[in-house]
Amino acid sequence: MSIVRWNSRFTFWLLFLLDISIILVMNPAKSQANIPESTASTVSNTTLVPASGQSPVFFADRNNSVVEQVTPVSQLLSPVPKTSASPVSNHQVRSLDDNAAMGQVNSVSQLSDIKPTDWAFQALQSLVERYGVIAGYPNQTFQGNRAMTRYEFAAGLNAALVRINELVSAGTSDLLRKEDLETLQKLQNQFAPELAQLRGRVDSLETRTAVLQAQQFSTTTKLVGEVETVIGGIVAGNNVVTKQPAPHNFTFQDRVTLRLNSSFNGTDQLRVTLGGGNIASLGGTRSGILGTSDGKTSDNASPLFPNNQFTVTGLRYRYLLGSNTAINVFAQSDGAFELGLSGSINPYFEGSAANGISRYSRRNMVYDYGDTGAGIAILHNFSKQLELGLEYTSINGNNPTENNGLFEGRYVALGQLLYSSPKKNFRVALTYANTYSPPNTTGLSGTNFGPAIGSNLANSTVAGRATLGNLYGAEAFYRINPSLAVNGWVGYSAHRYLGSGDADAWDWGAGLSFPDLFQKGSLGGIFVGMEPKLTSLSKNVNLGNGLGQVDKDTSLHIEGFYQYQVNDNIAITPGVIWITAPDFDASNPDSVVVWLRTTFKF
The missing domain is CATH 2.40.160.10 (Porin)
Incomplete structure (x- = not known):
């Protein structure tokens, strides 16, 4: 897949989802009717910690709130009681390894492992500084080369939908510039083969996973x-x-x-x-x-x-x-x-x-x-x-x-x-x-x-x-x-x-x-x-x-x-x-x- 790595698809998926906002903004009445009620308000103020062996949540909404996930999160996360002594906001993401967690970043420069020479730098910069739907790891890194879990994708999807709702509700179509639309369209066209290949790989993995679950024990x-x-x-x-x-x-x-x-x-x-x-x-x-x-x-x-x-x-x-x-x-x-x-x-x-x-x-x-x-x-x-x-x-x-x-x-x-x-x-x-x-x-x-x-x-x-x-x-x-x-x-x-x-x-x-x-x-x-x-x-x-x-x-x-x-x-x-x-x-x-x-x- 040329220079596109499996682990860097966070960026593309968010841009692709924001692309949907073009249609939603241009047709606000129709868009509101097509949005399920369950996604209208999905922001949780609970501070969450990944279960052992799982990855920390990557995305937050624009208000720095941890996105509540549709998938049963009891399998992955457990609430952490808030204490007055803790300097961490209840809107921040915490990991098991670092209680001084980092939530929403305001500038791409806050992510220590992102360099201007990176192929996805401009896309990340836009998502961070213009749309506010990216959160980093507690150690101020983005870790774009690591694998994306289904939970992280669900969290990112929800963050993007929340942002779309904000744009639609505010009627701020002027926030979307022609250059952004052209960039999104270009990215959509460029990634079409990868999306098709990814869809096939996911279908294959689901089939193989079903077989493994059915035959998870062997002598x-x-x-x-x-x-x-x-x-x-x-x-x-x-x-x-x-x-x-x-x-x-x-x-x-x-x-x-x-x-x-x-x-x-x-x-x-x-x-x-x-x-x-x-x-x-x-x-x-x-x-x-x-x-x-x-x-x-x-x-x-x-x-x-x-x-x-x-x-x-x-x-x-x-x-x-x-x-x-x-x-x-x-x-x-x-x-x-x-x-x-x-x-x-x-x-x-x-x-x-x-x-x-x-x-x-x-x-x-x-x-x-x-x-x-x-x-x-x-x-x-x-x-x-x-x-x-x-x-x-x-x-x-x-x-x-x-x-x-x-x-x-x-x-x-x-x-x-x-x-x-x-x-x-x-x-x-x-x-x-x-x-x-x-x-x-x-x-x-x-x-x-x-x-x-x-x-x-x-x-x-x-x-x-x-x-x-x-x-x-x-x-x-x-x-x-x-x-x-x-x-x-x-x-x-x-x-x-x-x-x-x-x-x-x-x-x-x-x-x-x-x-x-x-x-x-x-x-x-x-x-x-x-x-x-x-x-x-x-x-x-x-x-x-x-x-x-x-x-x-x-x-x-x-x-x-x-x-x-x-x-x-x-x-x-x-x-x-x-x-x-x-x-x-x-x-x-x-x-x-x-x-x-x-x-x-x-």
Whole structure:
């Protein structure tokens, strides 16, 4: 279209509309009859602000009033209450970015980006200085090269019609000179091809837009990746079983997770998770380098698969049942973690390949009984403040053999009620879980029963006996200010070794979090707690330390980390885990683990 730019058609359209005024002025009676009553008085004195993502209104009438638009402006604009302190007139145009708005300009020289050498300079000068139907942006620019929206066109059209009404009502045909008429006629002839082309393009766009609106959703799959590398090892401590010093060898390990998120109607999600790694656990129940799960690091590889073997670690479909209920059906997953039940009350420690270094600093033991498997989870919002989460996971739901399957094998059923304050800076949750483990069954983590953290006794069972657990937890989170938050919990578990006896286990923890520490996006954390400790046991039950023997001392878990956010995709997290009296035995020297984790997300 030669030198005429799509974005500069403001000027032409106004001149073209003023051209209509020639006919209206020459035939005032006929013109008045042909003007709809709705356009007779369309000037609003309301100060308006464009909604987010929209453009400011460009045009004002001659009296500097913002032109009321015929199109429903509630989709674009919202009224701004007037205050006596504001120097802005209620006739001026305001933008979201500049409250010192600029309304009608009296001279084209007030528009800083208009130069006498511009091809449309004379036309703009006429519209500004003779007809008064041009308003600038708040920063005193016209921005003639930007795209014109339908709202702006409607505002400009209305401003021109208001001006036409003024001319007709006043009978001031002498304001229109012969030179202006010739200029308008010339412009009309020059722009005839462009108008025809524009009409065709608009018709085409409307057709394509209708198709897009009818087919605005399409099935898509998004890949989310996560790569974690770890350099770390034990710098102090013994194996609690052999009583020999643990090897102080540092290792370089990895974990990779790929998530394929697909949606079929825009509100549902099918998630397929693939993962593999070789991050070795430093300890387990009477196994591993430390001989205990105390201080167990997070994101350890499954002992049931070879190192770095890529497997399907999660398969879940989520859909909405009404506006307040989400249903999650999974063939391989962990319902409690899928729902984020622990993350909401421990947001600065819970995280995938992020935040806390240890498994225990991330969550109360009530969430850790069980393993990944098949099941269903439901999240329901009673209100903006009250949320209910329910989940049932069958650990070996894919196994048809005896003491396995969906309902005869190992399972965990969990429910949680979460309250959040209106400002979301305070949350408290009450959690209950019921779990059952047949004898001699294990999950992907290699455990049979217990939280897989804490003392060996808390994770032990009676050989040949099934085990039942009733778990209770109370958790809270409070964000004191944007740079400081505190969280804590207490957990109690009642174990029943069917046909043998009972036991009790307790845990507690408290953490301080420092968001944006030293730089925006980074995070610091300090955590102190007591991992699961067996506090009582039936006198006729022996879990490995003798009849009726429980953990005799108190062990503390002390942890600190600093997550340095390099950018949106890379974070480097050094941290340390210090365990006093490992396995709740003061005769064992303290163990210390140092960790340097690097996380790449894409």
